[in-house]
Amino acid sequence: MDLQIALLLGQDGIVNGAIYALLALALVLVFTVTRVIFIPQGEFVAYGALTLAAFQAGKTPGTLWLMLGAGVLVALIDTFKAVRSGSLVRLKRIVLWDLVLPGAVAGLVLWLEPGRLPLAAQVVLALAIVVPLGPMIYRLAYQPLAGASVLVLLIVSVAVHWALVGLGLLFFGAEGSRTTPFSDAQFNLGMLTINGQTLWVLGASAALIVALYLFFGRSLYGKALRATAINRVGARLMGISTTMAGKLTFTLAAMIGALSGILVAPITTVYYDTGFLVGLKGFVAAIIAGLVSYPLAAAGAILVGLLEAFSSFWASAFKEVIVFTLIIPVLIWRSLTSHHVEEEE
Amino acid sequence: MTTPILEINELCVSYGKVEALHHINLKVEAGQIVTVIGPNGAGKTTLLGAIMGLLPSKGDIVFQGEVQNDIEVEHLVAMGMTLVPEKRELFGEMSVEDNLLLGAFQRYRHGERDEGKTMDQVFATFPRLKERRTQLAGTLSGGERQMLAVGRALMAKPKLLMLDEPSLGLAPLIVREIFHIIADLKKTGVAILLVEQNARAALQIADTGYVLETGSVALEGESRALADDPRVVETYLGLGGKKK
Numbered sequence: 206m207d208l209q210i211a212l213l214l215g216q217d218g219i220v221n222g223a224i225y226a227l228l229a230l231a232l233v234l235v236f237t238v239t240r241v242i243f244i245p246q247g248e249f250v251a252y253g254a255l256t257l258a259a260f261q262a263g264k265t266p267g268t269l270w271l272m273l274g275a276g277v278l279v280a281l282i283d284t285f286k287a288v289r290s291g292s293l294v295r296l297k298r299i300v301l302w303d304l305v306l307p308g309a310v311a312g313l314v315l316w317l318e319p320g321r322l323p324l325a326a327q328v329v330l331a332l333a334i335v336v337p338l339g340p341m342i343y344r345l346a347y348q349p350l351a352g353a354s355v356l357v358l359l360i361v362s363v364a365v366h367w368a369l370v371g372l373g374l375l376f377f378g379a380e381g382s383r384t385t386p387f388s389d390a391q392f393n394l395g396m397l398t399i400n401g402q403t404l405w406v407l408g409a410s411a412a413l414i415v416a417l418y419l420f421f422g423r424s425l426y427g428k429a430l431r432a433t434a435i436n437r438v439g440a441r442l443m444g445i446s447t448t449m450a451g452k453l454t455f456t457l458a459a460m461i462g463a464l465s466g467i468l469v470a471p472i473t474t475v476y477y478d479t480g481f482l483v484g485l486k487g488f489v490a491a492i493i494a495g496l497v498s499y500p501l502a503a504a505g506a507i508l509v510g511l512l513e514a515f516s517s518f519w520a521s522a523f524k525e526v527i528v529f530t531l532i533i534p535v536l537i538w539r540s541l542t543s544h545h546v547e548e549e550e
Numbered sequence: 551m552t553t554p555i556l557e558i559n560e561l562c563v564s565y566g567k568v569e570a571l572h573h574i575n576l577k578v579e580a581g582q583i584v585t586v587i588g589p590n591g592a593g594k595t596t597l598l599g600a601i602m603g604l605l606p607s608k609g610d611i612v613f614q615g616e617v618q619n620d621i622e623v624e625h626l627v628a629m630g631m632t633l634v635p636e637k638r639e640l641f642g643e644m645s646v647e648d649n650l651l652l653g654a655f656q657r658y659r660h661g662e663r664d665e666g667k668t669m670d671q672v673f674a675t676f677p678r679l680k681e682r683r684t685q686l687a688g689t690l691s692g693g694e695r696q697m698l699a700v701g702r703a704l705m706a707k708p709k710l711l712m713l714d715e716p717s718l719g720l721a722p723l724i725v726r727e728i729f730h731i732i733a734d735l736k737k738t739g740v741a742i743l744l745v746e747q748n749a750r751a752a753l754q755i756a757d758t759g760y761v762l763e764t765g766s767v768a769l770e771g772e773s774r775a776l777a778d779d780p781r782v783v784e785t786y787l788g789l790g791g792k793k794k
Contacts, residue, residue, distance in 0.1 A: 425651060425658050432641045432652050439639030442602070444627030444656030444706070 212397045214514040220403050220472070221486075222510025223410035224250075224465045228487025229494065229502040230417065231461040236496045237434035238454040239447075240355050241347055244362040247484025248369035249335060249462025251477055254470035255373070256331040256463075258382035260319040267376025268334050269311055275341040276307040282344070307337060324387065332463055339459025340452040347455075351447050366481070373477035381474035384467075406468045413464065414503065417457075430454060486513070486528060493535050495543065553615040554579045555710050555741040556601070556631075561609035563593070563600045570596045571765045573609070578710065578741050583732070585744040585752040585773065587786060588762035594745040595636055597762070598712050601743075602626060602633045614709065627656045630709035636718060638699040642688030646679055649687050649698055653705025665705065672701040675731060693724035700731070704740075711735070712743045717751065729755055749786035753777040761786070 228246055235243040252268050259266035280303035287295040310333045319327050346365050350357060388401030421427040433440040433450040441447065465483075466475065473479075486509050493505030509528055516527040556578040563571040571593045578584045586594055600607040603623045611618045613631060641649050650672060654665040673680040676697045682690060687698055696716055703711055713732065717725040725748065733755040736742060746752035753759055753773040761769040761782060769776060776782050 425655060428644070428648055428652055429655050431644065435641045435643055436639050438604075438635070439641060440652075441604075441623045442627065442633055442635065442639060443652050443702070444624045444659070445652070446622065446624040449624075 209396045210518065214518055215511065216397065216399065216403065218511035218514030219507060220406050220510070221513060222507035223407055224469055224483065225487045225490050225509050226503040226506035227410055227413060227461050227465045228484055229490035229506045230414065230499055231458040232484075232487055232491040233494060233496055233499055233502050234430075235454055235458050236491070238430050239343075239347065239351070239358075239451045241358045242355070242362055242488075242496075243458060244359075244366040244481075244484065244488075245342070245369050246458060246462050246487065247480030247482070248366065248373065249339070249459050249480065250466035250469070250483050251373055251377075251475055251480035252335045252338070252369075253331060253463030253466030254384065254475040254479075255377045255382055255466075255477065256334055257327055257467050257470060258384050258475070259377065260322075260327045260331065261384055262382070263318075263320040265315065266331075266334065267372070268338070269314055271372060271376070272334050272337055272341070273307050273311055275338060275345065276303040279303045279341050279344045303341075310334060310337075324385065328467055331467060332460065335463040336456060336459045339455035339457075339462075342459075343451050343455035348448055348451060351451060370478050370481065373480075377477050379477065381476040381479070382470070383474050384470040386471040402471050406472070409464070409468055413461065426453065482525070486510075489528060489532055489535075492532055495539055552580055554612075555582075555614060556743065557610075557612040558601065559610040559612070561597075561600060561607055561611065563596050563605055563607045569765065571600065571607075574762075574767055576760060576767070578743050579757075580741055581736065581739055582758065583736050583742045583744060583756045585746055585756035585759045586762055587746055587749040587752055587759060587782075588768075589785075590747070591764075592762040593765045594762055595714055598633055598635075598714050598743070598745055601712065602631065604633075624656065627706060628660065630707070631712070632703040632706045632708040632710070633712045634699045634703045634714060634716065636714040638695050640687040640695060640698060640702070642686065644687060645684050646687055646690070646698055647683045649702050650679070650705050653702035656706060668705050668707065672704050675704070675734070676701050692720050693727070696720060696724075696728060697731075700728075704735075708740060710741045710743065712745070714745050715747060716744070717746060717748045725751065749782070750777075753782075 228250070231246055232243055235241050235246070256266040256268050280299050283299045283303070284296060287293060287299065310330075314330055314334065317330070319330050342365060346361055347358065350361060386400075386402045387405045390401035392399045421431055429440065429445045430450055430453060432443065433445055433447070437447065440450070466480070469475065469483075487506065490506035490509050491502050493508070494501035509531065512531060513524055513528050517524040520527065554577045556576075558574055558576040561571060561574040562569060574597060576584070576586070586597065588594055596605065599605040601611055603618075603621055603626050613626070613629060618626065641652065647669075650669050651665055654662075654668060658665060678694055679697055679701055682694060687695070690698060700713070700716065716728050716732065720728065729751050732742060732744065744752055744756060753776055756773040758771065759773040759776045760767050761776065769779065769781065771779075777787070
């Protein structure tokens with residue numbers, strides 16, 4: 206291996222690492238706030254990428270119907286509950302969020318023929334289809350079990366994962382897709398060639414991380430999510446409802462996932478089940494961070510990306526094995542160094 | 551006659567098959583301090599948990615004239631009920647200021663944007679919190695934590711403030727300070743339901759009192775009368791009562 210190859214692999218590793226970092230952040234976020242180990246995180250990556258690819262192929266993505274259907278289902282359940290408990294004031298919100306908004310997005314997509322729109326508009330529409338699936342899935346699969354144990358929630362996650370992968374196959378078929386790059390620019394740095402998409406991935410990831418940092422550090426809603434993660438009972442007593450926190454968290458997770466998919470789609474061919482592996486690598490990074498620390502998760506993700514890039518050069522057949530084996534020494538190290546912290550007082 | 555802030559009729563709470571509270575009746579009038587005293591395990595914390603909607607219960611909980619059964623905690627907070635729990639339940643890894651801000655979350659969510667002003671009022675009540683505003687809540691002393699817990703509850707501008715054992719684990723001097731502050735809070739018009747093991751201090755500042763024993767109300771009445779009741783003196787005030 207010479208320096209040029211090393212630089213190339215390093216570049217690859219950092220780009221993939223940036224995506225894993227985003228997913229790891231989403232996984233840590235979802236786990237700390239809702240205690241859900243969110244295996245379907247990767248499906249949002251695939252849905253985001255393939256929805257965008259469907260636009261570019263001039264097709265109407267199946268995710269659109271999924272979003273509409275899930276909205277109707279949520280609306281039915283919530284209306285039933287609202288009527289039974291006699292709080293009809295909630296109906297307005299239900300109709301607006303679960304029927305009118307999804308309907309408006311669907312109308313827009315069908316009317317605009319997104320294939321002919323500029324890329325930025327396609328990205329916005331793809332996000333508008335995929336992101337609402339986050340809170341809807343929370344409402345349908347997790348909210349009724351919000352108080353259940355981590356293990357039960359994990360089992361639900363496995364089920365949601367398989368359901369979404371199956372639907373992905375139904376909507377997008379078994380063939381993979383690539384989307385057009387955000388930019389065709391190429392830069393030469395010595396012997397290293399950097400293409401525009403690489404910079405897009407790194408820039409967008411960095412921007413998203415800064416945005417999340419500001420959201421959690423400055424806004425009261427961000428602080429409310431942190432408060433829920435730190436002390437659920439205390440948060441409820443402040444009027445921060447577990448349901449609201451869950452829906453907001455899943456919205457963020459879906460957004461991060463879909464955006465990651467949209468960012469990688471021009472670099473790698475995305476299949477309906479690609480998300481799972483990508484998500485798992487984010488999960489390895491999140492485990493390195495003990496599912497609690499955001500900076501450690503991001504650093505772990507870069508490590509995973511680099512390890513993957515270099516092992517694909519030296520032992521490409523074992524690339525996944527090497528990455529996932531990383532979890533074993535990490536767990537040993539964590540269990541040796543971490544001490545159980547007692548609840549205060 | 552004005553409607554009481556809180557009225558509880560025939561409240562029963564069970565943990566599984568074991569009934570922890572039996573047919574409790576209790577009333578908190580506007581602007582009053584009502585105290586519930588009793589030994590460990592009498593069900594005092596359970597009572598507050600049930601009122602706040604944290605525990606399922608049978609019977610009527612009437613808040614500001616409206617029956618509040620099957621209602622979620624978040625909704626009760628929005629209606630003006632707050633609980634300062636026994637364990638404080640602070641957000642340890644967040645600053646004092648952020649803890650206070652989150653106390654106003656429910657009002658913020660409904661469009662009230664006066665959290666800065668409310669925080670100044672809380673700082674006026676608890677100057678110590680102002681000094682510590684950037685410190686993490688988890689690094690505060692026991693007394694400061696209790697102040698922060700009460701201050702955070704006040705950020706919600708409650709109509710009914712429920713305090714669960716505010717004196718628990720605090721040094722006597724701090725306990726006196728806290729009770730002074732609670733007595734002062736009454737002047738702001740908020741009704742207070744105070745659960746305490748420190749019966750003497752609680753009866754001193756309260757208007758009416760209830761004695762809870764093994765899940766039932768054993769005695770009730772004006773707090774001055776309760777403080778002189780031989781049964782209360784013997785069981786809860788102990789030697790200190792005889793000194794009087």
